[in-house]
Amino acid sequence: MSSSSSDEKIPTPDGIDMSKMPPGQKRTLKRAIGGSALGNAVEWFDYGVYSYVSVYIASTFFPGEWGVALTFATLALSFVFRPLGGLILGPLGDKVGRQHVMVLTIIMMTVPTTLIGILPSYATLGAFAPILLLLCRMVQGFSTGGEYGGAAVYMAESAPDKRRGFCGSFLEMGTLAGTASAALVCTILLVVVGSDGMEAGWWRLPFLLTLPLGAIALWLRMKLDEPEAFSQTTSKQQANRKPFRDLFTGYKKQIVMLMAFVVLLNIGQYMVLTYMPTYLSGILGHSEVTSNFMLVGLLAAMIVVVSPLGRLTDSIGRKPVLYTSAIGFIVLSVPAFMLMHAEGRFLQFLGLGIIALLQVMMQSCVSATLPAIFPTQVRFSGFAIGYNISTAIFGGTTAAVNTFVIQTTGFDLFPAVYLVGAGIIGLIGIHFFNETAGRPIDGDTPPGSEDEELAQMGYELIGFNDNDDDDDSTADSDAGAGWHR
Secondary structure, X not given: OOOOOOOOOOOOOOOOXXXXXXXHHHXXXXXXXXXXXXXXXXXXXHHHHXXXXXXXXXXXXXXXXXXXXXXXXXXXXXXOHHHHHHHHHHHHHHHHOHHHHHHHHHHHHHHHHHHHOOOOOHHHHOOHHHHHHHHXXXXXXXXXXXXXXXXXXXXXXXXXXHHHHHHHHHHHHHHHHHHHHHHHHHHHHHHHHHHHHHHHOHHHHHHHOHHHHHHHXXXXXXXXXXXXXXXXXHHHOOOOOOHHHHHHHHOHHHHHHHHHHHHHHHHHHHHHHHHHHHHHHHHOOXXXXXXXXXXXXXXXXXXXXHHHHHHHHHHHOHHHHHHHHHHHHHHHHHHHHHXXXXXXXXXHHXXXXXXXXXXXXXXXXXXXXXXXXXXXXXXHHHHHHHHHHHHHHHHOOHHHHHHHHHHHHOOOOHHHHHHHHHHHHHHHHHHOOOOOOOOOOOOXXXXXXXXXXXXXXXXXXXXXXXXXXXXXXXXXXXXXXXXXX
């Protein structure tokens, strides 16, 4: 295949050595990785900052004994709007394209996050101050309902089939880098200005830094084209005009097993990335600086291993790695948290490391696994809706649930028990996944399913009514539908 300096898209053979890609195609893939990962990094930079400065947000907007709990409850309430964002932005991505929605979500994420940095305090505005904080988090939650789904789907559809795990791991690297950057910025700021300085208003600075980061992500996304998997599908037929209907009439099983898996994914993710700073300082008694630096080191290690793990799933498959992670959470969560309570920094860090390793194993291939559950025409809808409903119920509430249970019962090991329960649910979802490593995902049937096998054998799914009319004639015309040669 000859080299080219243009941005023209060139079909990628399965298993191509990406170092030998033509320059134009390599540039396109790098833009896809950069535009997707940086937007994800901005999202998690915000979540990380909110967690690391939660004590100061509490004193600013929720003075009183329950300030920290109310601060995390505000975060949890904002997650209620993630499913709404998924219900609207997911089908929109299947109708008008992935890139347009990704541009919209980065704008809707950046603006309210920046505004948090300039909101007046409770002392200045009274009860309206926490209401404004909640409004900002609601808009951010709505946008996130389409952000991660859009970025993961775009990345999965842009990557070579046999390198999807490796390419998708960079999206999760953005998650970890955004969180690590938040921890580093907040910790350095705390060292420089001290607790009194943070209390005086310096906690606002990290939120303001979101504006230039979001602007760079927006610039990258404006230069992206639609991925070939989506373009090829829409060139054969019009973009799906009713993805919501098609999703819930044909792919309920896929939605349920995705939601079950996401219970584990997000409880683990929000446990490590947003709640752990509070646990280390509030429960284990570490100083803020010590706990933050421990997590920065942990996140740095996760960043180092996430891409090699993603590459490994391209070789041995996604399910062996996911099974190992889920079983590990079931068996090792309680011992790991007991180590965190032990005397000695090494044992505490070992306990943290066990949870982090199990989590990064999942994260390494999640953005390659979950989009491949659905066919192209409903992929964005299925991912965004299923992922965000599960996240709203279990992910966004993780910090609030742990804080409330520990504060009311004194049971410090509750987070470990919570992870064990999540591991059991996640394991059930993983069991029903199809193995999709190395398979193309540009068809109109779920990769790895019996329908895909029939399609590859030359059968065609015909007889379904694709008209926009929702009258009774649809059921009659579908009566003889099925697979035919």
